[in-house]
Amino acid sequence: MNSNLSRLKKFEPEAESILEEIIDGLSKPQKELPSKLFYDKKGSFLFDEICELDEYYLTRTETSIMTDNIEDICSVLGDDCLLIELGSGSSKKIRLLLSGLTNPAGYVPIDISEEHLINSVKALAMDYPDLRILPVYADYTQPFSLPNYDFTPTKKVVYYPGSTIGNFEPKYASQFLNNIGKQLGKGTGLLIGVDLKKDTKTLEDAYNDKQDVTAEFNLNMLERINREHGADFIIEDWEHWAFYNQEHGRIEMHIKSLAEQKVRLNGSKINFEQNETILTEYSYKYSIDDFKELISASYRLERVWTDEENKFGILYFETV
Ligand code: AVI
Numbered sequence: 001m002n003s004n005l006s007r008l009k010k011f012e013p014e015a016e017s018i019l020e021e022i023i024d025g026l027s028k029p030q031k032e033l034p035s036k037l038f039y040d041k042k043g044s045f046l047f048d049e050i051c052e053l054d055e056y057y058l059t060r061t062e063t064s065i066m067t068d069n070i071e072d073i074c075s076v077l078g079d080d081c082l083l084i085e086l087g088s089g090s091s092k093k094i095r096l097l098l099s100g101l102t103n104p105a106g107y108v109p110i111d112i113s114e115e116h117l118i119n120s121v122k123a124l125a126m127d128y129p130d131l132r133i134l135p136v137y138a139d140y141t142q143p144f145s146l147p148n149y150d151f152t153p154t155k156k157v158v159y160y161p162g163s164t165i166g167n168f169e170p171k172y173a174s175q176f177l178n179n180i181g182k183q184l185g186k187g188t189g190l191l192i193g194v195d196l197k198k199d200t201k202t203l204e205d206a207y208n209d210k211q212d213v214t215a216e217f218n219l220n221m222l223e224r225i226n227r228e229h230g231a232d233f234i235i236e237d238w239e240h241w242a243f244y245n246q247e248h249g250r251i252e253m254h255i256k257s258l259a260e261q262k263v264r265l266n267g268s269k270i271n272f273e274q275n276e277t278i279l280t281e282y283s284y285k286y287s288i289d290d291f292k293e294l295i296s297a298s299y300r301l302e303r304v305w306t307d308e309e310n311k312f313g314i315l316y317f318e319t320v
Contacts (some may be wrong), residue, residue: 004121004133009139010109010114019229019266025278026270032279033080033255034114035167036139037221040228044113047219053213055205058163059187061312062193065291066096066161067312070304074100076316077189080152084108084184086140086160091120093161098128104154106132110140141168141176146184157189166195166250166284173284174294176310181298181319190299190317196310197285200244207242207251207283218253218280231265241277249290255282288313 018037025032039047050061056211079102082239084095098104107124112115114137121135123208132151138144158180164172181188218240224227234267241254254277262269286294291303291313306313 004125004135005118006119007134007147008117009134009136009138009145011136011142012114012143015221022229023266026265030279031270031272031276033221033225035281037224038217038280039113040220040224043217043220043224044116046213046220048211049213050217053209053211055209057202057206057213057311058195061307062161062163062314063093064280065305065307065312065314066093067287070096070100073097073191073314073316074102077101077157077191078154080104080105080154081189082106082108082149082156084146084156084158086110086158086180087112087162087164088120089113089116089282091124094159097159098124098131101202103231105129105151106134106149108134109165110136110137110138110144110145112139128228130211131277133282149317155187155189156184157191158184159191161191161193161196161314163283165192166286167281168284170294171280173299177295178298181295184319186319187317190295190319191316192315192317194288194291194315195285196306196313197249197287198309198311200246202252202311203244203285204242207253208240212240214242214253218255221270221280222255225265231263233263234261237261249285251281251283251285252279253283254279257301288315291315 021034050056082105088111091109117135117137121133124133134147134149136144218236219238222235225231226233231300237258239256239258241249241256245252256275256277257272260274261272288304298319300320301317304313
């Protein structure tokens with residue numbers, strides 16, 4: 001076995017608790033489903049397609065900010081740092097940093113998909129044969145610990161790209177990042193991608209693409225619950241609905257019931273009114289000041305890189 005994989009540290013989530021979460025969510029007055037359900041095989045494929053869409057400016061903009069500023073970003077992170085990536089997926093984004101940094105001490109990819117993790121570790125090990133890779137199979141939103149290592153990095157840097165932090169409610173986002181900061185200690189870096197507030201049309205277009213890829217991504221959640229938990233959602237009776245909620249500064253994604261209907265799940269029936277919705281995702285948008293304030297209990301903002309139109313920010317913090 002690849003020696004990097006023999007060190008794979010596991011914190012496997014339990015299938016039963018996922019069914020409980022689904023049932024709990026569908027029992028609330030505003031019915032909801034956990035966003036992590038998006039990412040089965042088909043959902044992950046569709047998400048990769050979303051990232052390529054004209055309307056979905058986030059990925060493209062973040063990549064070009066990284067590319068345009070890679071030397072500066074790497075000099076801020078410094079030599080010999082240990083990179084820890086939350087939700088590393090196929091570990092594509094990290095390659096820019098790995099290629100720009102001088103002698104990174106190691107790379108800790110953390111992901112909830114074991115398959116993604118194994119494949120990406122194998123590919124990285126081929127391309128960066130001297131890199132120490134310490135993979136962790138975990139839901140990084142739950143407590144986990146870093147693997148043991150026998151070297152001394154100059155500092156640890158958490159890398160959290162993609163504005164995934166926007167998918168958590170602000171209170172939770174702040175708790176989660178503050179906890180990680182406390183766990184990793186003073187002087188730990190945080191390099192994070194944050195989608196910035198902007199006009200409603202640009203935001204709404206990004207979540208209502210003309211090719212309906214986002215709609216398919218959203219509705220795939222129902223297909224998945226049918227397949228994995230024996231529910232009987234009739235997909236044609238549901239529709240994708242996404243809009244910008246100005247008051248809360250967030251895109252809301254819902255699945256709307258087109259008819260009054262009953263759905264069977266785990267031996268009971270759930271009633272839906274016509275036009276009733278299931279909330280599937282929030283995607284919060286921030287100003288740089290709001291985000292700085294959000295995690296100010298544990299972090300000091302050191303640097304900001306952005307694009308010409310200020311659509312997206314890459315922020316570098318250090319724990320205090
Ligand atoms: C993963 N996350 C940052 C995406 C977002 O933009 O909030 C998920 C997504 N949902 C619909 N399109 C993309």
